[in-house]
Amino acid sequence: MTVLTLSGVTIGHGVPLVGGIDAGLAPGSVTSLLGPNGVGKTTLIRTLMGLIPPLAGRVLVSGEDIVSLSRPAIARRIAYVPQGYAGDFAYTVRDLVLMGRTAHLGVFASPGPADHDRVAAALSALGIADLADRDALRLSGGQRQLALIARALAQEADLVVMDEPTASLDLANRLMVQDRIRALAATGRTVLISTHEPEQAFAFGDRAWLLGWGGFAVPASLDSATLSRLYGIALAVETTPSGRQVVGPA
Amino acid sequence: MRIATALLLLAGLLGIAMLVAAVVGPYRIPPLEVVSALFGHGPKAAETVLWRIRLPRILAALLAGAALAAAGAAYQAVFRNPLVSPDILGVSSGAGLGAVIGILFGLPVVLIQLVGFAGGLATVAAVALLARTLRGGGDVLVLVLAGIVVGALAGAAISLVKVLADPYDQLPAITFWLLGSLAGIKAADVLAVLPAVLLGLAPLVALRWRIGVLSLGEDEARALGVEARRLRAIVIAGATLATAAVVAIAGIVGWVGLMVPHMARLLVGPRFDRLLPASILLGAAFMVAVDTLARTAARIEMPLGVLTAAIGGPIFVWLLARSRRLS
Numbered sequence: 026m027t028v029l030t031l032s033g034v035t036i037g038h039g040v041p042l043v044g045g046i047d048a049g050l051a052p053g054s055v056t057s058l059l060g061p062n063g064v065g066k067t068t069l070i071r072t073l074m075g076l077i078p079p080l081a082g083r084v085l086v087s088g089e090d091i092v093s094l095s096r097p098a099i100a101r102r103i104a105y106v107p108q109g110y111a112g113d114f115a116y117t118v119r120d121l122v123l124m125g126r127t128a129h130l131g132v133f134a135s136p137g138p139a140d141h142d143r144v145a146a147a148l149s150a151l152g153i154a155d156l157a158d159r160d161a162l163r164l165s166g167g168q169r170q171l172a173l174i175a176r177a178l179a180q181e182a183d184l185v186v187m188d189e190p191t192a193s194l195d196l197a198n199r200l201m202v203q204d205r206i207r208a209l210a211a212t213g214r215t216v217l218i219s220t221h222e223p224e225q226a227f228a229f230g231d232r233a234w235l236l237g238w239g240g241f242a243v244p245a246s247l248d249s250a251t252l253s254r255l256y257g258i259a260l261a262v263e264t265t266p267s268g269r270q271v272v273g274p275a
Numbered sequence: 276m277r278i279a280t281a282l283l284l285l286a287g288l289l290g291i292a293m294l295v296a297a298v299v300g301p302y303r304i305p306p307l308e309v310v311s312a313l314f315g316h317g318p319k320a321a322e323t324v325l326w327r328i329r330l331p332r333i334l335a336a337l338l339a340g341a342a343l344a345a346a347g348a349a350y351q352a353v354f355r356n357p358l359v360s361p362d363i364l365g366v367s368s369g370a371g372l373g374a375v376i377g378i379l380f381g382l383p384v385v386l387i388q389l390v391g392f393a394g395g396l397a398t399v400a401a402v403a404l405l406a407r408t409l410r411g412g413g414d415v416l417v418l419v420l421a422g423i424v425v426g427a428l429a430g431a432a433i434s435l436v437k438v439l440a441d442p443y444d445q446l447p448a449i450t451f452w453l454l455g456s457l458a459g460i461k462a463a464d465v466l467a468v469l470p471a472v473l474l475g476l477a478p479l480v481a482l483r484w485r486i487g488v489l490s491l492g493e494d495e496a497r498a499l500g501v502e503a504r505r506l507r508a509i510v511i512a513g514a515t516l517a518t519a520a521v522v523a524i525a526g527i528v529g530w531v532g533l534m535v536p537h538m539a540r541l542l543v544g545p546r547f548d549r550l551l552p553a554s555i556l557l558g559a560a561f562m563v564a565v566d567t568l569a570r571t572a573a574r575i576e577m578p579l580g581v582l583t584a585a586i587g588g589p590i591f592v593w594l595l596a597r598s599r600r601l602s
Contacts, residue, residue, distance in 0.1 A: 076494055100500030107495060113355045114490055114545035124488050128500025135484040135548050180499070 026088065028052050028184045028215045029073060029103075033082035036065060036072045041080050043069070046241045048234055050184065050217060055210040057226035058219040059247075060236035061256055066219040069236060070188050073217075075099050087183070100128035104177035106187040110161055110169050118164070118172045119157040122147055125179035140179075147178040150212075151205055167198025171205060184215045191225065203228055223252055223262075227270040249275065281543045285556035289337070292563040296333045297325060299571050304329075331462040336566040337559040338465065339457070339521045340531060342472045344558025345551060346514035347532025348539070349479050352490040352547050353507050354419060357540075360533035361518040363419055364511070365426025367529070369398025370522035372429040375436045375449045388467060388523040394429075395519025399511070401425050454578030455528035457566050468520040475517030478509050479551060486510055487547030528562075528579045530587025535561055537594050 027049035035044035042065045050056055060066055071077045073084050075091040084091040086102050094102075110121070125147070126140040136144075148154045151171045156164065161172055170190055177185045190206065191199040207229065210216045218229060226233050226247060235242045237255040244251045252260045252272060259275035297309045304312065304321045311317040312325045346361045354363065361367060373394020377387035405421040433453070440446045479486065489496045489506055496503045521528070539553040565586070569577040 071494070074498060076497055096497055096502050097500035100498060103498075105495070105498035112491065113357060116545055120544075120546050124491065124499055127485065127488050130484065132485070133481045 026052070027085075028087060029217075030085040030088075031073065031079075031082065032085065034072065034079045034084060035081035036068050037080050038068065038077060039080075043236065043241055044081065046082070048241070048243050050215050052183070052215055053213045054232055055207075055216045055218070055229050057229055057233045058217060058236060059223060059226045059233050059255070060219075060221065061238075062221050064236050064238060066221075066236055067188060069241075070105075070186055070217075070219055074103055074105055074186060097128045100180060100182065102182050103184045103186060104180040104182035106170075106173050106177050106185065106190050108189050109166065109193055110173055112162060115160045115162055117158050118148070118153065118161050118175075119144060121161050121172055122176045122179050125176035128180060143179050143181070144175075147175040150178055150209070151175045165198060166194045167201050170194065170198070170202050174202075174205065174209065178209070184217065185209070187216070187218045189219055189221070192220070223247060223260075223272045224270070278543055278549050281549075282552055282556065285542075285553060285560065289556055289560040289563070292560045292567070293333055293337070296336070296563050296567040297329050299567060300324075300329065327462075331465050332457050332460045332566065332570075333563055334465050335457050335460045335524055336562045338469065338472050339525045339528060340535070340558035340560070340562025341555045342476065342517035342521045342558075343528065343531040343562075344535035344539070344554040345476055345479055346518045347558075348536035348547070348550050348554040349486060349510050349514040350532070351536055352486050353510050355490055355492060356419075357537065359419070360530070361514065362426065362529065362532070364402050364422040364515060365398045365424075365429055366395050366515050366518045367522055367527045368426040368429035368433065369401075370395030370519045371453060371527050372432050372436070373397070374452065374523065374526070375433055375440075378445055378449050378452065379436050379440055381445075388464070391523040392471070392519050395515065395522060398425055398429060399515045399519075403511075451578060452526045453580075455526040455580035455583070456569070456576065456578055457525055458570070458576050460524065464524050468524050471520035472517050475513045475515070475520065476555070478513040482506065482509065483548040483551045486551075490547060525579065528583055530583040530591070531558060531562060534583075534587045534590050537590075 029050040031046045031048045034046040035041050036046065058066055058069065072079050075084065075094065078092055086094065086099065091099060122144045123136050123140065126136050126143065130136060145154065148157055151174055153168060153171050153175060156168060156172070161169055164172065174190070191202050194202060206216065206218070220226060233244060233247055235244055235255050238257065239254070247262065249260055249262045252262065253275065260272055261275040262270055262272055264270055294306060294309065298304055298306055302320070302324050304325060308317050308321050309325065312321045315322065343361055350359050350361060350363055351357050370391045374387050374391030377390040382390065402418065402421045402425045405425065406418040409417050409421065437446060437449055440449055485501050485506055488499055488501050489503055493503045535558040536550060536554045539550055539557050543549040543553045565579060565582050569579050569582055
C-alpha cells in the first residue's frame, strides 16, 4: 500500500507540461523531487496535492482518487510546507501553527484546548516552543520555516510535502532546517521534498524522483550519469573522506 | 491583553457611548431618567424623545458601525490586504447611485433605500461578472481592479444625476445624503435594514476561524483544508449585503471599514476569529460616538462622512507610515 500513487499522470496548467508520470511513495519513506528550476516541480506538487487537477491519469491518496476527496479530507492526509511565509498579517508562531488544525475542525468551529495541546507538542518537536508568541514575520528565515513545518506536524497528515523548504535560507539555517526535517522523517512520516540541488537530495537519502527537461523518471540511484542527464551538463558525484556525497563538474 | 478582557472592555465602551448618546441633545435626558424611561417609568417627554428619536438613531448608528467594520475586516482578510475597505468592490458607490436615482425621481424614503440596496448588489454582480470575464474569477487583484472600475463608473453616474437634479430641492438632499447622515432615522428604517445586516454578518461570525485561514492565500488555505473559493464567495456576499444595507439608511460613510479593523487589530491582534467580534463592538461604539458628535457638536447637523474622514484620514496616514516602518 502506498501513501501516494501517481498513475499515468500528465501535469500542467491547462497546457500539458510533463506526461506519463508513474510513481509511488511508500509509507515512512523520504523522497526528494529533484530537478532544475522551471521544469514543473511546483506544478507536480500542486497536482499531487489536488490544488490543480491532473490533465490525464490519476492521483491516488491512500488508494482514493484525489479528485473525489474534499479539501479537508485531503488536508488530513497531505500537509504542505511552502517555500516561506511572507504573510500580510502579523500572526504569532502559535497562531500560524494553530491553523494547521483547521482540517480537523467542524466548518463553524474554532480550535479548542486539545488543538492547543497538539500545537504545543508540534512546537516542542521542532525545538521552537520558545518562539510561540513571537511575530512570525520577524523571525529568521530558518525559524519561520520551522514554524511552517510545525504547522504541517500539527496537521497530523501521513504525508508531508515540502516545496523547496531550504531554497531561500543561508547556510546555517539550511543545515538546521535540514537536520530537523531528518528528525521528523525518523518519526515515521512520509516526506516528499522538492529541491534543485542534488546535495540536498543526498542529505535526505538517495530515494529520488527526477523531473527534468526530458520528463519524469524514478532512477535506481543518483549517480554521475543520471545527474548529468538531468541537468544537461557533465557532472561527477564524489564521496568525501567523511562519506558525504558532493556534486561538481566532471 | 486577554481576548475576553478586550471584548468586555469594548462592550463597556459601546455601553458608555450609547448612554451618552441617549443623554445629550437639544432635549437633555439625565442618565437616571434614561434608565427609567427605558423601562417605561420615566417622564412622558423623556420617553417620547428616547423611544421615537434617540433610540432608533442610536441603534442605526450601532448597526452601521458594526456592519461597516465587520465588512472591512472581512474584505481585508479575503483580499489579504490590510489597506482595503468596503468601498473596494464599489459597493458604496453602487448603492449610492441607486439611492440618488431614487431621490431624483422623488421616491419615498423606503423605496430610496430599496433602490440603493439593489444598486449595491447590482454593482457587486457587475464586478464579479467583469472579474470572471477577465480572468476566470480566480485572481484577487483582478477583482479589486474590477471593483475600482465599476465604482468609478457608478461615481460618474452619480455626478450625472447631480447635474440633472433640481438645484434648489434635490441637489442639496443628494449631496447631504452622499456625505452620510443618520438624521431623521425612524424605528421603521432600523427594522427595515436589520434583517439584511444580520443575514450579512451571520456567515462572517459563523465562519470566522476559516476566514482567518483564508488570509494566508488561496493555495495555503486549500492545503490546510479550506474550500477557499466557495468561502471567499460567501464572505464577499455577506460583507457586501451588510454594507449595502447600511448605505441604504446612512448614505456613504467612508473610512470606518478601513480604520476600525486596524484599531481592533492593535487591541486583539490579527487573528480573525478575535478581530471580528472586536471590530463589530469597536465599530458600533465608534459610530454611535461619531453620530452623537455629528448632531451635537455644532448648531447644524454635521455630515457623518465629513467627521469620519476628518478622523480617519490622519489615522490612515499614521497606519501607512507604521506599516512602512515595519516592512
